[in-house]
Amino acid sequence: MKQQWLFSPTLRDVPAGADIPSHQLMLRAGLIKQNAAGIYSYLPLAKRVLNAIETVVREEMNQANGQEVLMPAAQPAELWQESGRYEDYGPELIRLKDRHERDFVLGPTHEEVVTSLVKDELNSYKKLPALLYQIQTKYRDERRPRFGVMRSREFSMKDAYSFDKDEAGLNESYNRMYEAYENIFRRLGLDFRAVEADSGAIGGTDTHEFMVLSDVGEDTIAYSNASNYAANLEIAAIPDHYEAPKATEALLKKTATPGVKTIEDVAEHFQAPLEKLFKSVLFIIDETPVLAVCLGGHEINDVKLSNLYNTVHVRTATAEETLKHLGVEPGFIGPVHVGDHVEVIADYAVRSVTDGITGANEADTHYEHVDPHRDFSSFIYRDIRLVQAGDPAPDGQGTYQFAKGIEVGHVFKLGTKYSEKLGANFLDENGKSQPLVMGCYGIGVTRLLAAIIEQHHDENGIIWPKKAAPFDLHLVTINPKNEAQYDLGETLYKLLLEAGYDVLHDNRKERPGVKFNDSDLYGLPVRISCGKRSDEGIVEVKPRNEDTVHEIHQNELLAFLE
Numbered sequence: 001m002k003q004q005w006l007f008s009p010t011l012r013d014v015p016a017g018a019d020i021p022s023h024q025l026m027l028r029a030g031l032i033k034q035n036a037a038g039i040y041s042y043l044p045l046a047k048r049v050l051n052a053i054e055t056v057v058r059e060e061m062n063q064a065n066g067q068e069v070l071m072p073a074a075q076p077a078e079l080w081q082e083s084g085r086y087e088d089y090g091p092e093l094i095r096l097k098d099r100h101e102r103d104f105v106l107g108p109t110h111e112e113v114v115t116s117l118v119k120d121e122l123n124s125y126k127k128l129p130a131l132l133y134q135i136q137t138k139y140r141d142e143r144r145p146r147f148g149v150m151r152s153r154e155f156s157m158k159d160a161y162s163f164d165k166d167e168a169g170l171n172e173s174y175n176r177m178y179e180a181y182e183n184i185f186r187r188l189g190l191d192f193r194a195v196e197a198d199s200g201a202i203g204g205t206d207t208h209e210f211m212v213l214s215d216v217g218e219d220t221i222a223y224s225n226a227s228n229y230a231a232n233l234e235i236a237a238i239p240d241h242y243e244a245p246k247a248t249e250a251l252l253k254k255t256a257t258p259g260v261k262t263i264e265d266v267a268e269h270f271q272a273p274l275e276k277l278f279k280s281v282l283f284i285i286d287e288t289p290v291l292a293v294c295l296g297g298h299e300i301n302d303v304k305l306s307n308l309y310n311t312v313h314v315r316t317a318t319a320e321e322t323l324k325h326l327g328v329e330p331g332f333i334g335p336v337h338v339g340d341h342v343e344v345i346a347d348y349a350v351r352s353v354t355d356g357i358t359g360a361n362e363a364d365t366h367y368e369h370v371d372p373h374r375d376f377s378s379f380i381y382r383d384i385r386l387v388q389a390g391d392p393a394p395d396g397q398g399t400y401q402f403a404k405g406i407e408v409g410h411v412f413k414l415g416t417k418y419s420e421k422l423g424a425n426f427l428d429e430n431g432k433s434q435p436l437v438m439g440c441y442g443i444g445v446t447r448l449l450a451a452i453i454e455q456h457h458d459e460n461g462i463i464w465p466k467k468a469a470p471f472d473l474h475l476v477t478i479n480p481k482n483e484a485q486y487d488l489g490e491t492l493y494k495l496l497l498e499a500g501y502d503v504l505h506d507n508r509k510e511r512p513g514v515k516f517n518d519s520d521l522y523g524l525p526v527r528i529s530c531g532k533r534s535d536e537g538i539v540e541v542k543p544r545n546e547d548t549v550h551e552i553h554q555n556e557l558l559a560f561l562e
């Protein structure tokens with residue numbers, strides 16, 4: 001493609017409001033344009049990368065016996081009422097009415113739709129196992145859309161659903177998907193790690209998240225330096241033999257509030273309505289530990305535990321500053337008031353109070369599993385501690401280490417939760433009716449775009465890994481007014497296209513500096529420049545991820561590129 005046709009408005013300066021490299025680079029390189037908060041247009045370069053990502057995803061899904069379908073984004077509310085999630089999902093679920101006042105939702109995920117799709121069709125063990133997948137636009141009204149397409153409100157997801165006759169079958173499907181995910185992320189050039197995750201409110205047992213390692217990640221991975229243990233900090237296990245470091249021990253003693261045992265005690269202690277406490281955050285105020293409760297209904301659940309982990313390092317701050325740090329609206333402060341002096345030195349108590357109540361996934365807020373008589377004292381004791389790098393590891397091997405990660409994929413054993421609720425049954429070998437045993441598997445396709453850039457860039461721009469690149473080659477005719485350069489550029493453009501390369505050809509009448517800046521910013525894997533030595537048939541070849549420039553004769557170019 002000739003670059004004068006490329007619709008890619010580039011920016012010279014770092015755009016305001018873009019806080020992380022991938023967001024900045026996507027705006028600077030003209031990959032995306034914002035339409036509303038968390039809602040973007042994907043411009044030609046980005047669309048090409050999405051296509052490339054989707055190609056890898058499709059190849060691996062098909063290899064794993066997946067069949068591609070396309071399900072509707074607009075879904076009748078009845079389905080969500082049947083599963084119970086119409087109420088439980090919270091304000092992230094976009095609800096709307098048609099002209100007949102019928103309720104609909106815009107799908108944030110498709111368990112309900114896919115279960116109703118296969119219901120009555122996958123009705124015999126002979127039709128199992130089955131695996132359906134789609135690549136489709138999802139809607140989640142995220143409270144804080146941010147970081148560009150990393151956390152947006154309209155985004156593309158590959159979601160797959162497996163159907164088996166029993167647990168053993170589900171395990172096989174799950175393992176097959178797990179391997180497919182490893183292949184996908186490896187082929188896309190990502191440094192990633194699969195971690196144990198919280199099954200939260202979706203229900204089910206086993207679940208793993210695939211984390212792209214990156215400092216801008218919103219999740220914290222707790223892993224052992226001496227074993228394969230790796231888990232989202234949200235569920236990082238505390239071994240029974242865990243001995244709190246001395247300083248923490250002292251803190252724990254001070255923290256234990258006499259008489260506070262049940263969630264009701266906690267509510268009374270803080271004079272807070274019970275239902276609001278379910279989403280509470282307990283702050284420990286330095287040496288004079290005070291449990292402060294942050295009221296916030298659904299809102300507070302948006303505060304990631306991993307963010308709270310960071311707050312360990314916040315020493316002195318007003319409540320206002322602390323909440324700002326956590327991204328919590330001051331309006332949601334309970335017994336701690338704006339302006340109060342608060343030092344946050346411990347975290348993680350959140351989980352003790354919300355565990356089993358909200359789950360770790362803010363999208364899956366629900367209350368149905370609350371046991372009001374649950375004894376929280378042990379949790380409060382157990383969880384209020386500083387897990388620090390170097391603490392004993394939970395599986396008895398090595399010590400805790402931490403890393404930040406971007407969740408790009410999530411695999412989940414659902415079991416029979418949705419098939420039971422929606423009545424999706426099959427007849428087994430004995431003619432007995434059984435609910436389908438399901439798994440679900442998601443990949444954030446548009447989030448991957450940003451995650452790839454996070455791991456592959458320098459100060460000049462993006463450095464696309466081969467499999468994700470929008471074009472294979474950037475051919476630059478430095479001065480198209482020079483006849484030799486112009487002719488060589490045109491000859492090579494044809495030659496490279498015929499050899500099967502996807503080529504972006506810049507023969508615009510721009511200054512060389514502008515062209516090279518754009519070229520570095522776009523980050524195609526290899527640049528071929530036709531410059532001064534064009535009359536000898538010699539071009540300069542520069543891989544984007546190397547500093548070396550190779551002078552190559554046009555006759556040797558194809559062999560060199562192989």
Ligand code: ATP
Pocket residue numbers: 109140142149150151152153155157361362363407408409410442443444445446447
């Ligand atoms: P997160 O914890 O980041 O909110 P999630 O756990 O809610 O993600 P899942 O329900 O597991 O997300 O969805 C599957 C995948 O979809 C995620 O692993 C992620 O890659 C992607 N995804 C989820 N929410 C968003 C979003 N708001 N914007 C872009 N991608 C998203």
Ligand code: MG
Pocket residue numbers: 361407
């Ligand atoms: Mg998550």
Ligand code: MG
Pocket residue numbers: 361362363
């Ligand atoms: Mg979410």
Ligand code: MG
Pocket residue numbers: 209361407410
């Ligand atoms: Mg998830």
